[in-house]
Amino acid sequence: MAKPMTKSQLVTALAEEMDSDKKTATAALDSLVNIITREVSGGGAVTLPGVGKFYCRERPERMVRNPATGEQFKKEADKQVKVTVAKALKDSVND
Template sequence: MAQKPLTKTQLVAALAEGADMDKKSAGAALDALIKIITDEVSGGGAVTLPGIGKVYCRERPERMVRNPATGEQIKKDADKVVKVTIAKALKDSVNG
């Protein structure tokens, strides 16, 4: 059975313990990291997190999609999606 993902509180506590700092500083560091990644990716850039992967924004072209309820074809406008490419080191640690 799969474990539940870490909550932000649990992540801050683990970060504080691992970096030997108080929880308030760890929470501020995590919030700053989230803001940096959000600003960079929303501006069209990419962020590489060593050992974890690369977070980037990709544009999807306009395309035709199907409404599953009615089967009707609908034109979907071009949009942007956030993608994450996982680092090989992380894949290897999970699989091996």
């Protein structure tokens, strides 16, 4: 498995793709992350065409088990961030 792309590598690639400098690419990437974070934490969803959909899912209160002790206890309701990958991206990986 290949190493994940770092933020600095992503910024460099984005700057080349945008035909811009790294400062502008960093600002664009940070703005995109801030928008997605704000929208999802507020209960909304963000769809990036060709990439996927980011959204928040609420999980109900449930019984869970501690694997070390086997003890069962009640876990409070919580929220979880989910990502559904777009079909176009799935198809590009499987070709």
